[in-house]
Amino acid sequence: SYTFLYLVVLVEVVTGFALYGLADPDGFFYRVVGANATLLVGGVPYIRFIHHVLTWAVLIFIPLHVYFALRADFTDRSGSVSSIVSGGRWVRDDVHYEDA
DSSP states (O other): OOHHHHHHHHHHHHHHHHHHHTTOTTSHHIIIIIHHHHHHHTSHHHHHHHHHHHHHHHHHHHHHHHHHHHHHHHHHOOOTTHHHHHSOOOOOTTSOOOOO
């Protein structure tokens, strides 16, 4: 399931807003996210490290996900990814398929 990925992106966004809030300690983002996240994690260096590592995790995930989706589409010949581009899907004659 994609629950882990959603959690990673959520933490990425929260740490990003916390770092953004450091630019203006009297601003909205620091009051809402920055101060709480800094206390929760243990300091600004930890927030920066977490944000940095998760940024690389997301950046590595995206091309791998696209590659594996295209590879599965090509090897399985299911047409799942191709149908996103073309709008059509090839189905073998011996397979009963109903478009829902």
